[in-house]
Amino acid sequence: MSSLPPLALYIHVPWCVRKCPYCDFNSHTLSQALPETAYIDALLADLDAELVDVQGRVLTSIFIGGGTPSLVSGAGYQRLLAGIRERMTLAPDIEITLEANPGTFERERFADFRRAGINRLSVGVQSFDNDALARLGRIHNADEAVKAITAAREVGFDEINIDLMHGLPEQTMATALADIDQALSLSPSHLSWYQLTLEPNTAFYSRPPTLPEEDVLADIQDAGQARLEGAGFQRYEISAWSRPGHEARHNLNYWCFGDYLGIGAGAHGKISRLLDKGLEIERRWKTRQPETYLARHGDPSGFVAGQRKLSRDERGLEFLMNALRLGDGVPRALWERHTGLDDARLDAHTRAAIARELMFETHSRIQATPLGLLFLNDLLALCDDSVLARS
Structure with missing residues (x-):
């Protein structure tokens, strides 16, 4: 039977x-003072409409992402989170994550984030190699990254x-493994470790850098996985590793x-509704340009740039x-409960x-085989094609 899933x-x-x-x-380069007060006002108005x-x-x-969310002050987040608590019921053990850039690190700012109620940090290091950081256009260096993570623990x-x-x-293999070793030495509870891809509408896509050959990439993946597993981290998602019990709940x-x-x-x-006719699932998205978003503060319905209800096959494939x-x-029972499908x-x-043999056939779980995880895009294409062939 369908039921409403957890809400984040x-x-x-x-x-x-x-x-x-x-x-x-x-994300948009900040060319003037951060409009912190106006933006938090808009966020709360946006939430009111939802x-x-x-x-x-x-x-x-709650997950606060960006951009660079650590540009906002601790006082700003205290006001934002207080406004959310006034409007909604929060689970007693709620996980509240903030993405932080080491290039915006200040010890007292991190302490203010903790006092505001944020209880998890995701620190965007990308690499501990200064040459790599320069090639990636990052505004921090390796020493700043280490200091930021150390200070976060201390506060x-x-x-x-x-x-x-x-x-x-x-x-190279050596520099990739050195990044992992440096990260492990800082005793994180969680690691996001994923391969750089060249995405459309980016500077790297327009002017591609020279990336390692495919066989080197495969060797890095295998060696990095062995290094993380040897340190007690489990790979619970394609690019997410954690110590047992420290998976990212969001x-x-x-x-x-x-x-x-x-x-x-x-x-x-993404919002689900239980209607007389069954489960309905809708996706919606907000206007992208910050200036336009702020200008629509007086018209809460104006925050929404688009929305659509998912068809039955879309629900299944997205699940x-x-x-x-x-x-x-995941447990097989989640299929009907979260999609409304049989x-x-x-x-x-x-x-x-x-x-x-890209998925297991089981009555209790929906799960990819190790080969399926390795070729996930091929697996998902087959899941889509099977629907097209049936319809």
């Missing part, structure tokens, strides 16, 4: 000090994610096809696109992938 909140802060050449996120769909539901996690953050990339321009909600409100310039959300990223998959439709989506 994503908050987007669209400004950064400088746009990185590999970044395809909705509340009609989530009355009585409890927030299980009370027990949950710290270090964001690392591999397959960087001119990277991201797990995404991958389990949970619901989330999205507020802020360019933020996306699988998320769930199959998890190493252990087992016959699940079988239609997965039949071809199971035949190619």
Whole structure:
């Protein structure tokens, strides 16, 4: 039987000090003073307009991403989080994550974030190699990254994610593993470790740097995985590693096809509704340009740039696109509960992938095989093709 999934909140802060050449996120170089007060006012008005769909539901996690959210002051986040608490019920053990850039690090600012109620930091390091950081256009150096993570621990953050990339321009096996070793020496609870890809509408896509050859990339992946596993980290998602019990709850909600409100310039959300005719799922997204977003403060409905209801086949494919990223998959019961679809439709989506041994055939879980995780895009294409062939 369908039921409403857990509910999270994503908050987007669209400004950064400088746009990185590999970044395809909705981020904009800050050319003047940060309009902190006006933006927080707009965020709360945006949230007010979203509340009609989530009355009585409890927030299980909050994630503040960007851009560079650590440009906002601790006092700003104290006001924002207080406003959220006035409007919604938060789970007693709610996870509240802030993305932080070492280039904006100040010890007292990190302490203010902790006092505001933020209890998890995701530090965008990317590399501890200064030459690599320069090629990536980062505004921090390796020493600043180490100091930021150390200070975060000292001011009370027990949950710290270090964001690392591999397959960087001119990277070797030795420098890739040195990044992992440096990260591990700082005792994070979580690591995001993923390969650099050249995304459209980025400077790197227009002027591609020289990246390692495919065989070097494969060797880095294998050696890095062995190094992380040897340090007690488990790979619970394609690019996410954690110590046992320290998985990112907010991201797990995404991958389990949970619901989330999205507020802020360019933020996306997904909301489920239980109607007489069954489960309805809608995606909506907010206007991207910060100036336009701020100008629409007086008209809460004006924050929404677009929205659409998912068809039955879209629900099934999107569920699988998320769930199959998890190493252990998800309980099969989540399929009907979070999509409103029956087992016959699940079988239609997965039949071809199971035949190619990219998915396990099981009555209890929906899960990719190790080969399926290695070739996830091929697996998802088969899940989509099986629906097309059936229809």
